[in-house]
Amino acid sequence: MEDLLLVILFLFIVLCFSLLGVSHLFAKQERKNLPSGSMGWPLCGETLAFLRPHRSNSMGNFIQQHCSRYGKVFKSHLFGSPAIVSCDPALNLFILQNEEKLFQANYPKPMVDVLGRLSLLISSGELHKKLRNVVVSFITASKSAPLFLLLVEKMSVSMMDSWKERRKIAFYKEAKKFTLDLMVRNLLSIEPEEPLAFKILEDFETYMKGFVSLPIYIPGTAYAKAVKARERLSLTVMGIIREREQNISRDREGDFLDVIMAKQSLSYEETASVVLDLLLGGYETTAILIALIVYFLGHAPKVFERLKEEHQAIRKSKEGGKPLNWEDYQKMEFTYNVIHEAMRCGNVVKMVHRKAVKDVIFKDYFIPSGWKVLPIFTAAHLDPTLHENPSEFNPWRWTDHKEMSRKVMPFGGGLRFCPGAELAKVEISLFLHHLVLNYRWKIKDDDDFPVAYPYVGFPRGLVLDIEGTEELVGNKN
Numbered sequence: 001m002e003d004l005l006l007v008i009l010f011l012f013i014v015l016c017f018s019l020l021g022v023s024h025l026f027a028k029q030e031r032k033n034l035p036s037g038s039m040g041w042p043l044c045g046e047t048l049a050f051l052r053p054h055r056s057n058s059m060g061n062f063i064q065q066h067c068s069r070y071g072k073v074f075k076s077h078l079f080g081s082p083a084i085v086s087c088d089p090a091l092n093l094f095i096l097q098n099e100e101k102l103f104q105a106n107y108p109k110p111m112v113d114v115l116g117r118l119s120l121l122i123s124s125g126e127l128h129k130k131l132r133n134v135v136v137s138f139i140t141a142s143k144s145a146p147l148f149l150l151l152v153e154k155m156s157v158s159m160m161d162s163w164k165e166r167r168k169i170a171f172y173k174e175a176k177k178f179t180l181d182l183m184v185r186n187l188l189s190i191e192p193e194e195p196l197a198f199k200i201l202e203d204f205e206t207y208m209k210g211f212v213s214l215p216i217y218i219p220g221t222a223y224a225k226a227v228k229a230r231e232r233l234s235l236t237v238m239g240i241i242r243e244r245e246q247n248i249s250r251d252r253e254g255d256f257l258d259v260i261m262a263k264q265s266l267s268y269e270e271t272a273s274v275v276l277d278l279l280l281g282g283y284e285t286t287a288i289l290i291a292l293i294v295y296f297l298g299h300a301p302k303v304f305e306r307l308k309e310e311h312q313a314i315r316k317s318k319e320g321g322k323p324l325n326w327e328d329y330q331k332m333e334f335t336y337n338v339i340h341e342a343m344r345c346g347n348v349v350k351m352v353h354r355k356a357v358k359d360v361i362f363k364d365y366f367i368p369s370g371w372k373v374l375p376i377f378t379a380a381h382l383d384p385t386l387h388e389n390p391s392e393f394n395p396w397r398w399t400d401h402k403e404m405s406r407k408v409m410p411f412g413g414g415l416r417f418c419p420g421a422e423l424a425k426v427e428i429s430l431f432l433h434h435l436v437l438n439y440r441w442k443i444k445d446d447d448d449f450p451v452a453y454p455y456v457g458f459p460r461g462l463v464l465d466i467e468g469t470e471e472l473v474g475n476k477n
């Protein structure tokens, strides 16, 4: 009995000291000007309110209310950790530029498990550098290569041909098919009509659903299905690598996989992971952006007409339906503004996840080591003190591109700046060329607007009433 009392007394003292320690730490942090805010409920904090879906061309109630109550930088408790949320573009830039010195990528557990330990988004240090170099060399080689431009055009035209007899299309699904087929063809030389392409698309859809699921590994849950789908995707890619090594070669013109296999600096697992990163990075984000542009153009007839004029002029300069080249792409200045404005208004990526690895002081704010840090891009993109009439889709505001780029950062920044940014813009510009020249459209339902779930989706899949313009059939090489 005495022993038990002693143990209880000991535990009580330990508890008191721990509480004292924690309160001392918090007191120290308060003195150091920890941003104000609310820590919400025990355990889940404010995560549910933070993740509540809202129109992606709005900040959402959570951010709006917290910013007006606590200011642009506030504390909270999110994704199981105390967190600093930043809606201040200067702090966002500081966080991204101090990657690995003061901050580190810190994605939620389901994302980490589904992406796999070798994913670029998760890795850091030397491994990140090695994998990123491979990705950057692929993208640099692809983006302006005549073969790639030809492929984008061919796939755009073929998709638009398939709509000829239709009056209605679920556009978001079509955009996803376009971007995935393109990446699978460019990376692995798999043609869209091959059964393997369907298998990859199916596994990818399951994989994507796992990102925002609860990390409960019970057969049947979205999380468990996503982890399995990733394993299958990885095995598919490794199977293709082995096939090539044994020289069971398919008739192909040389693709990305050939390029990295020739380098021989990556293991099987690393190669498969890089391929999945590129598929993941290049597929959904680009499809969302195409759908956002189509959505905004559907509500902005003046912008549509100006865009069409630009593409008519480019098309006129091409004799005999010649394919578009890099110089044509560089002439698409208004298109460039339309793409950037759609990213500002529509917010493909709402935020990125970081953790402070040291105590950080920025301006007046104290960010404690170990806390989660969330730079919210959407807030700066829609801030009325930074943009006049921020909810208006107005590509002409991008005339001063340099000034706008300081306030809008859809591709992140610093060491992790999106390596696919230019590739996405090339794909989208060529796709838009054929779209605006061949079709007009109306958005069928008023309630089919972009929603941040927080990944962007359309409640009805962005159903369009389409009408062919018969102006031009385009390049069919």
Ligand code: HEM
Binding pocket: 105, 120, 121, 122, 132, 135, 277, 278, 279, 281, 282, 283, 285, 286, 289, 348, 349, 352, 353, 410, 411, 412, 413, 415, 416, 417, 418, 419, 420, 421, 423, 424
């Ligand atoms: C509209 C299109 C796109 C948007 C808005 C976008 C956005 C982003 C953002 C914000 C990041 C930074 C993530 C972070 O800091 O944690 C990122 C990283 C990345 N993106 Fe993109 N992206 C797009 C298209 C692409 C494309 C086409 C590819 C590849 C073909 C790609 C591949 C990647 C990869 C591999 C990373 C990880 C980079 C690293 O951690 O070093 N993205 N993207």
